[in-house]
Amino acid sequence: MRKVYILGAGCMGGAILSGLRGKYGASHLRAVETSSSRSACLTACGFEVSERIESIDCNDIVVLAVPPQQFQIAVRDNQVLLSHEGPVISVMAGVTTKSLCRALGHARVIRSIPNTASEVREGITIYYAPENADSDLIAAAQMVFGAIGNYIKVDNECLIDSGTALAGGGPALIAYFANALQQYAENEGFDSEVAWKVCTQLLYGTSMLMKSTGKASMQLCKEVQTVGGTTECAIQVFERNDLNKTIALALTAAADQSVELGK
Incomplete structure (x- = not known):
């Protein structure tokens, strides 16, 4: 070899x-x-x-x-x-x-x-x-x-710059979100080790579910929600604060920095 x-x-x-x-x-x-x-x-x-x-x-x-x-x-x-x-x-x-x-x-x-x-x-x-x-x-x-x-x-x-933001930086973005979940759990009284275990299993299990079923991410999101239920209430907070736009802005900033590094 x-x-x-x-x-x-x-x-x-x-x-x-x-x-x-x-x-x-x-x-x-x-x-x-x-x-x-x-x-x-x-x-x-x-x-x-x-x-x-x-x-x-x-x-x-x-x-x-x-x-x-x-x-x-x-x-x-x-x-x-x-x-x-x-x-x-x-x-x-x-x-x-x-x-x-x-x-x-x-x-x-x-x-x-x-x-x-x-x-x-x-x-x-x-x-x-x-x-x-x-x-x-x-x-x-x-x-x-x-x-x-x-x-x-x-x-x-040119897609490499977008890929740098999405794939290269993606693990950090996901880990950042996971940290927010873990902080919430700890603030609510869960032990830090238990909070970590729950959060990592959430990431792993959801990823495996998407891969094994081939379902779109938003399809899974909607399947968890019920009208007037707890998850729908949480997603509505995301939508009111335009989380999609915030994530897009973060990825765009990362892609722009990739272009800047190449100058």
């Missing part, structure tokens, strides 16, 4: 490392991390770690997972990337395909946005490939993405 170099093992890079190890083992994974504390942690977890890529085979895969603001520095510190024409997969928010190709000197690149659920192989990755992408590049990307969950290819690169 070809080696996979993860350049930047922070939250997302670490999640990808864990996801790939879960399916393929760690022997073909190489973490590239400059933080001494992260390197020590990764080494303790059984990963091979180095500060930079010293040499690389032509078929090896590189995953760029550094913060977008550090991309140019990462290329400067890993000069081998400038002569490597194997598959390169970016998970950096905002960095466009054009910028990737210009910095690396070739077009065998994939721009993608996975999310942190990749750590437990339940992620969703939205990716874009240039029109002239060869089958090996696509296969390499899908091998990585398939090891960390599901993936969806888009034909319009």
